[in-house]
Amino acid sequence: MFRNQYDTDVTVWSPEGRLLQVEYAMESVKQGSACVGLRSSNYVVIGALKRSVNEMSSHQKKIMEIDSHMGIAIAGLTADARSLAKWMRNECLNHKYVYGESMPSKRLCDDLADRHQRTTQTYVRRPYGVGLLVGAYDEATGPHLYQTCPSGNVYEYFATSIGARSQSAKTYLEKHYEGFDNTEKDELIMHALRALSGCVQGDGELNKDNGSIAVVGKDQKFILIENDELSVYLDKLDVEGGNGEGEGEGGNDGDAMEES
Amino acid sequence: MSTLSFSLDPTAAQTTPSQRTQYPIVTGTSVVGLKYKGGVMLAADTLCSYGSMAKYKDARRIRTVGTNTIIGASGEYSDFQSIMDTLEGHTQDDVNYDDGHKSDAKSIHSYLRAIMYQRRSKMNPLWNDLVIAGSGFLGYVDKIGTTYEDDFIATGFGSYLAIPILRSKWRPDLTEGEARALLEDCLRVLFYRDCRALNRIQIAKVAEGETGVVSEPYELETNWEGAGFESTKGGMEGDGGW
Amino acid sequence: MASSGSGYDLSPTTFSPDGRIFQVEYASKSVASSGTLIGLKCSDGIVLACEKLLANKMLVPGSNKRINTVSKTSGCAFTGFVSDGRQIVNRAREEASSYLDTYGIPVPPSVLADRLAHYVHYFTLHGALRPFGASMVLGCYEEDMDEASLYMVEPSGQVFKYFGCAAGKGRQGAKTEIEKLDLSTLTVAQGVKEAARIVTMLRDDGKDKPMELEISTVAAENNYVHKPCEKSVIAEAEKWAKEQIEEEEDMEEDED
Numbered sequence: 001m002f003r004n005q006y007d008t009d010v011t012v013w014s015p016e017g018r019l020l021q022v023e024y025a026m027e028s029v030k031q032g033s034a035c036v037g038l039r040s041s042n043y044v045v046i047g048a049l050k051r052s053v054n055e056m057s058s059h060q061k062k063i064m065e066i067d068s069h070m071g072i073a074i075a076g077l078t079a080d081a082r083s084l085a086k087w088m089r090n091e092c093l094n095h096k097y098v099y100g101e102s103m104p105s106k107r108l109c110d111d112l113a114d115r116h117q118r119t120t121q122t123y124v125r126r127p128y129g130v131g132l133l134v135g136a137y138d139e140a141t142g143p144h145l146y147q148t149c150p151s152g153n154v155y156e157y158f159a160t161s162i163g164a165r166s167q168s169a170k171t172y173l174e175k176h177y178e179g180f181d182n183t184e185k186d187e188l189i190m191h192a193l194r195a196l197s198g199c200v201q202g203d204g205e206l207n208k209d210n211g212s213i214a215v216v217g218k219d220q221k222f223i224l225i226e227n228d229e230l231s232v233y234l235d236k237l238d239v240e241g242g243n244g245e246g247e248g249e250g251g252n253d254g255d256a257m258e259e260s
Numbered sequence: 261m262s263t264l265s266f267s268l269d270p271t272a273a274q275t276t277p278s279q280r281t282q283y284p285i286v287t288g289t290s291v292v293g294l295k296y297k298g299g300v301m302l303a304a305d306t307l308c309s310y311g312s313m314a315k316y317k318d319a320r321r322i323r324t325v326g327t328n329t330i331i332g333a334s335g336e337y338s339d340f341q342s343i344m345d346t347l348e349g350h351t352q353d354d355v356n357y358d359d360g361h362k363s364d365a366k367s368i369h370s371y372l373r374a375i376m377y378q379r380r381s382k383m384n385p386l387w388n389d390l391v392i393a394g395s396g397f398l399g400y401v402d403k404i405g406t407t408y409e410d411d412f413i414a415t416g417f418g419s420y421l422a423i424p425i426l427r428s429k430w431r432p433d434l435t436e437g438e439a440r441a442l443l444e445d446c447l448r449v450l451f452y453r454d455c456r457a458l459n460r461i462q463i464a465k466v467a468e469g470e471t472g473v474v475s476e477p478y479e480l481e482t483n484w485e486g487a488g489f490e491s492t493k494g495g496m497e498g499d500g501g502w
Numbered sequence: 503m504a505s506s507g508s509g510y511d512l513s514p515t516t517f518s519p520d521g522r523i524f525q526v527e528y529a530s531k532s533v534a535s536s537g538t539l540i541g542l543k544c545s546d547g548i549v550l551a552c553e554k555l556l557a558n559k560m561l562v563p564g565s566n567k568r569i570n571t572v573s574k575t576s577g578c579a580f581t582g583f584v585s586d587g588r589q590i591v592n593r594a595r596e597e598a599s600s601y602l603d604t605y606g607i608p609v610p611p612s613v614l615a616d617r618l619a620h621y622v623h624y625f626t627l628h629g630a631l632r633p634f635g636a637s638m639v640l641g642c643y644e645e646d647m648d649e650a651s652l653y654m655v656e657p658s659g660q661v662f663k664y665f666g667c668a669a670g671k672g673r674q675g676a677k678t679e680i681e682k683l684d685l686s687t688l689t690v691a692q693g694v695k696e697a698a699r700i701v702t703m704l705r706d707d708g709k710d711k712p713m714e715l716e717i718s719t720v721a722a723e724n725n726y727v728h729k730p731c732e733k734s735v736i737a738e739a740e741k742w743a744k745e746q747i748e749e750e751e752d753m754e755e756d757e758d
Contacts, residue, residue: 006512010632011631011632012513013531013532013633014528015511016531017531017532017533017534018532097374099363099371100373104357110357113588114589117588117589121634123629123630138361140361140362151585153585156561156566157558157562174559349602349603356570356571356572358571358730
C-alpha cells in the first residue's frame with residue numbers, strides 16, 4: 001500500500017511536487033456516499049444519499065442547514081463535516097449580528113477553503129477528510145453552488161456531484177445542466193433525484209429513507225425534504241421509470257462506519 | 261505610596277483603575293438629516309471645538325463611504341476619523357472579495373451599531389453620535405449603541421432645536437430644494453442658539469440611483485436684527501448687571 | 503531525480519550534502535507544472551495574465567480567480583497550488599491594509615514585495631511547515647516614481663523586480679516571447695493583447711481542454727487602479743491572439 005516515503009506527512013512535498021497526504025484526504029471524500037447539487041437562475045437544490053450502518057440503525061444525516069439562506073451536503077468524514085458546519089453556522093450568525101444581513105456565500109466558502117488550506121501546511125493538524133457541496137442564495141447575487149475540498153480548493157458550479165459512484169450523477173448533470181436556467185423548483189428537484197438515483201449502490205434503489213433533498217432560493221428559505229415529503233417526488237420518479245436504473249459502478253461497500 | 265498612576269515595577273499589580281476615554285476632547289456639534297422625495301440629505305457645520313474654544317473651522321464632518329453611503333458625525337473628531345479609516349478598509353475589502361456584494365447604508369449602520377455597542381460595553385466608547393444615510397435609508401447610532409431609523413434625525417443640540425422645526429415642516433414629498441432649505445433653516449437656528457455651532461456648513465445627499473455627494477463648505481446667511489437678539493437684556497438696560 | 507532520496511529531501515530544515523534544500527525545490531516543481539502566468543511592465547502600467555485550466559465544463563465562468571486585487575493600486579496573480587496562492591493573497595491584503603493604516607500612504611511595491619517574500623520564506627525555515635507551492639506576481643503602483651512596478655515572489659522566498667516575468671508550465675517559452683517585445687514603448691492596451699497571445703500560444707497539445715484567460719491591469723489610464731479586464735476586452739484580445747498565432751503558423755508553413 002505504501003507508495004513511497006513522501007506520503008505520511010502533510011508537510012512533505014514529493015519530488016514531483018505533489019502533496020500525497022492531501023491527495024489521500026481527497027480520497028476520503030470519494031468514500032462517502034454521493035451528493036449532488038444543481039442550480040437554476042432562482043434556486044439551488046442539493047441532494048444526498050444517506051447510509052445506515054445496519055438494519056437497526058437510522059440513516060446518517062447528510063444535509064445540514066447552515067443558515068436560512070444556506071445549506072451543505074457532505075461526503076467524507078461526518079465528524080469533520082459537523083465541526084466545519086458548526087464553524088460555518090457561527091460565521092453566518094456573527095455576520096448577521098454585525099451587518100444585519102446574511103453572510104455572502106462566496107466569502108464564507110473562501111474562508112472555509114482557507115481553513116482547509118491551513119491544515120495542509122502545518123505538521124500538527126491533519127487535513128479535513130470531507131468535501132462539501134454548499135448551496136446558497138444571496139440577495140445581491142442570486143443562487144450559488146460551491147464545492148470545497150480537503151486540499152483547500154473551492155469551485156463554483158452550475159451543477160456537480162461528489163462522493164462514491166458520483167460519476168454517473170455528473171454524467172447526467174453534464175447532459176442536462178445547460179437547460180436548468182429557467183427550471184422551476186420542483187423540476188430541479190426531479191433532476192437532482194434522477195442524478196442521485198444513478199449513484200445508489202448495487203441493487204438498492206433511491207427511496208424515502210435514503211434520499212435527502214434540500215432547496216434554497218428566491219423567496220425560499222432553506223428547506224429539507226425527506227421521508228414522506230420526499231415520497232411525492234419519488235413517486236413521480238417511479239412513474240417516469242427513472243429509479244433503480246443507475247449505472248452501478250461495482251461494489252464499494254467498504255467500512256462505512258465513519259464515512260457517510 | 262506612589263502618586264504615579266502607573267508602577268515602575270513591572271511585577272507589581274496595577275493599583276489604579278485604567279483610564280479610558282471618559283470624555284471627548286475635540287468635538288463637532290449637531291448633524292441633521294432627512295429623507296425627501298427621491299433621496300436622503302444630511303447637513304452639518306464645519307466647526308470642531310476644543311472645549312469651548314472654536315478651534316478648527318474647516319473640519320468636514322460628513323463623508324462618503326464607498327459610493328452610496330454618507331455619514332455625518334458629531335462628537336469626538338478623532339474617533340470619527342478612526343471610524344472612517346475602518347470603513348474605508350471595508351470598502352476595499354468589498355472590492356477585493358470581488359463577489360458582487362457591496363456594503364450598503366443599512367449594513368454599515370448595523371456594523372456601526374455592533375462596534376459602538378461593543379466599545380461601550382468595554383467601557384471605552386467611541387465618542388460619537390452618527391447619522392448614516394443611503395438610498396432610501398436614514399439611521400442613527402450613538403456612542404452607547406442606541407440605534408433608530410426615521411424620516412428625519414438630528415444629533416446633539418439638534419435634537420432639541422432642529423427636531424421641533426422638522427416635526428412641523430417635514431413632509432414625505434419635500435423636493436430636493438425644499439429639503440435643502442429646511443436643513444439650512446435648522447442649521448441657522450442651531451448657529452443662533454448653540455455656542456459650539458458655526459454658520460459655515462456642508463450639505464450632502466444620496467439621490468435615488470445616484471452616488472453620494474458632499475458639497476463644499478459654504479456660509480449661511482444670518483440675520484441678527486431679530487427682536488429676540490435685540491432685547492437680550494430683558495428690559496434691564498442700565499442696571500449694570502449686563 | 504539526480505540526487506533526491508537518501509533521506510535528505512524530507513524536510514525544509516535539512517540540507518543535502520551538496521548544500522541544497524530539496525523540499526523547496528520540490529515545492530517549486532508544483533508551480534512549474536501549473537498554468538502559465540506572465541507579467542509585463544509596459545510603458546504606462548502593468549499587465550498580468552494567467553491561464554486557468556478548467557477541470558469541468560459545469561464550472562461557473564469567472565469563478566475561482568487566479569488574479570486578485572490586493573489594494574486600490576495593486577493586484578497579484580499566482581500559479582501553482584491555488585489554495586496556497588490564496589494564502590499569499592490574503593497576506594498581501596493584510597500587509598497592504600496595515601501599511602495604509604499605519605503610515606497613511608499606500609504601501610510602496612518594494613516594501614509589499616519584500617514583506618511577502620519574508621512571509622513565503624518563513625515557510626522554508628521550519629520543520630513543522632512546508633514551503634508554498636505557488637509563485638506570485640505582483641503589479642503595484644509606486645507613488646514616488648509615479649509608475650507601476652512588477653515583482654515575482656517564488657516558493658523559496660526569493661523576490662525580484664522585473665520588466666517581464668513568467669511562471670508555470672509555459673514559462674520558458676513565455677520568457678523568450680517577452681524578450682522579443684519592446685516593453686519600453688509597449689502600451690498597456692497592446693500589452694493586454696500580447697499577453698493573451700503569449701499565454702494562448704503556449705498552451706500545450708491539449709488545446710481543446712477548457713481554459714479561461716484572466717487578465718488585469720494597473721494602468722495610467724485608470725489612475726493606476728488595479729482592474730481585472732472586462733470579459734469583452736479579454737475576448738477581443740483572445741481573438742486577436744488567435745489570428746496572430748494562425749498568421750505565424752501560416753508563415754512558418756510557407757517557409758517550409
